[in-house]
Amino acid sequence: MLLLPAFRGARPSGLINGVLFAKRPLSGLCTSLVYGEYGDPEKVVKRKQEAIPKPEGKQVLVRMLAATVNPADINTIQGVYAIKPTLPSIPGNEGVGEVIEVGSEVGGDIKPGCRVIPRLNAWGTWRTHALAQYTDLIKIPSDVDLAMAATIAVNPGTAYRMLKDFVPLGTGDVVIQNGANSAVGQAVIQIAAALGLRTINVVRDRPEISELKQRLKDIGATVVVTEGELRKSEEVSALPKPSLALNCVSGRSGTEVLRQLASKGVMVTYGGMSRQPVTVPVGSLIFTDITLGGFWMTRWNKEHYDHPKRQQMLDDLFELVRCNKLKPPAHSFVPFDSYLEAIKNAMPKEGMLGKKQILVF
Numbered sequence: 001m002l003l004l005p006a007f008r009g010a011r012p013s014g015l016i017n018g019v020l021f022a023k024r025p026l027s028g029l030c031t032s033l034v035y036g037e038y039g040d041p042e043k044v045v046k047r048k049q050e051a052i053p054k055p056e057g058k059q060v061l062v063r064m065l066a067a068t069v070n071p072a073d074i075n076t077i078q079g080v081y082a083i084k085p086t087l088p089s090i091p092g093n094e095g096v097g098e099v100i101e102v103g104s105e106v107g108g109d110i111k112p113g114c115r116v117i118p119r120l121n122a123w124g125t126w127r128t129h130a131l132a133q134y135t136d137l138i139k140i141p142s143d144v145d146l147a148m149a150a151t152i153a154v155n156p157g158t159a160y161r162m163l164k165d166f167v168p169l170g171t172g173d174v175v176i177q178n179g180a181n182s183a184v185g186q187a188v189i190q191i192a193a194a195l196g197l198r199t200i201n202v203v204r205d206r207p208e209i210s211e212l213k214q215r216l217k218d219i220g221a222t223v224v225v226t227e228g229e230l231r232k233s234e235e236v237s238a239l240p241k242p243s244l245a246l247n248c249v250s251g252r253s254g255t256e257v258l259r260q261l262a263s264k265g266v267m268v269t270y271g272g273m274s275r276q277p278v279t280v281p282v283g284s285l286i287f288t289d290i291t292l293g294g295f296w297m298t299r300w301n302k303e304h305y306d307h308p309k310r311q312q313m314l315d316d317l318f319e320l321v322r323c324n325k326l327k328p329p330a331h332s333f334v335p336f337d338s339y340l341e342a343i344k345n346a347m348p349k350e351g352m353l354g355k356k357q358i359l360v361f
């Protein structure tokens with residue numbers, strides 16, 4: 001059990017989803033992480049304290065409970081992501097908070113005590129308290145595991161959309177993906193299994209490969225192979241060719257999963273972890289007639305800001321959580337005070353059994 005020393009606000013001590021929050025005297029201060037220039041996240045991210053703001057009108061005061069450190073957060077701070085926030089900026093796209101106070105004009109279902117996630121990208125979740133317009137928050141169930149609530153929006157959402165929106169898939173159909181041990185990859189495995197789909201999961205080799213393969217099989221992976229095993233794997237060739245490939249890595253790995261596609265198959269690129277371009281063999285385009293597509297959750301959310309499809313997606317994901325078919329990725333809770341440790345552990349490293357870093361406040 002993790003005992004968290006720093007919780008500024010009116011929270012009494014107690015157990016929340018297995019995390020014990022220690023009581024602290026009210027400081028009346030909000031602590032935020034802020035960066036004033038793009039660069040190495042371990043150097044440019046600083047701590048800032050200010051008075052806890054008071055919500056007015058349509059505003060809501062949210063106390064953050066947990067926030068994820070995702071690759072997009074790291075890349076945004078480095079200044080190499082598609083979105084460049086105006087500086088200074090508070091990092092953090094994803095997280096879950098609890099409403100503690102509302103302004104006089106707040107309506108709908110947002111009330112003190114309810115749990116919320118941001119509707120907006122780059123909302124700045126790496127802070128103890130945030131003031132938001134109530135319309136920019138989505139209420140979520142309060143009984144969901146804290147790690148799941150903190151990580152549900154970005155990665156499971158991406159997995160869900162990529163499995164639903166590109167190729168009509170039916171029971172027994174096969175999907176191939178690389179970066180299968182990523183948080184998105186783990187969500188793909190679980191959602192695909194819940195939909196009755198089979199998955200070929202490609203990961204990089206490492207000393208702990210047997211443990212990693214088992215970990216992914218335990219959450220529903222049909223086949224797990226290393227990049228080097230993919231072409232000659234009998235387990236892979238025993239399956240029908242996949243009609244959908246999900247590309248987290250790009251570069252050579254992207255080309256290898258693309259080569260596995262069935263005729264008229266689709267490869268959806270959603271990540272470039274190798275920092276290499278996607279290279280497509282001419283034959284795949286001419287003879288296999290494959291289609292290349294891309295997906296960006298940020299754009300989808302913007303285009304579906306308050307669209308019923310967005311609520312439907314969250315309802316479906318929380319239903320999978322309730323049925324124990326969707327669990328959070330392997331993760332470590334990191335006390336907010338130790339944010340540098342979370343950032344360091346979130347930087348890409350080869351040959352590790354990575355864990356999603358979740359800041360807890």
Ligand SMILES: NC(=O)c1ccc[n+]([C@@H]2O[C@H](COP(=O)([O-])OP(=O)(O)OC[C@H]3O[C@@H](n4cnc5c(N)ncnc54)[C@H](OP(=O)(O)O)[C@@H]3O)[C@@H](O)[C@H]2O)c1
Pocket residue numbers: 070071072154155158179180181182183184185203204248249269270271272273274275295296297298348349350351352354356
């Ligand atoms: N387009 C979208 O809407 C969207 C949404 C969510 C995430 N993403 C992107 O999806 C990717 C995964 O995100 P996540 O949060 O799931 O990541 P994560 O849990 O932190 O996992 C990172 C993954 O990247 C792999 N990786 C890291 N460096 C690599 C390299 N040089 N070559 C090959 N693989 C490498 C890791 O494999 P190892 O274990 O072998 O290091 C691991 O599988 C990121 O690029 C992220 O930006 C995109």
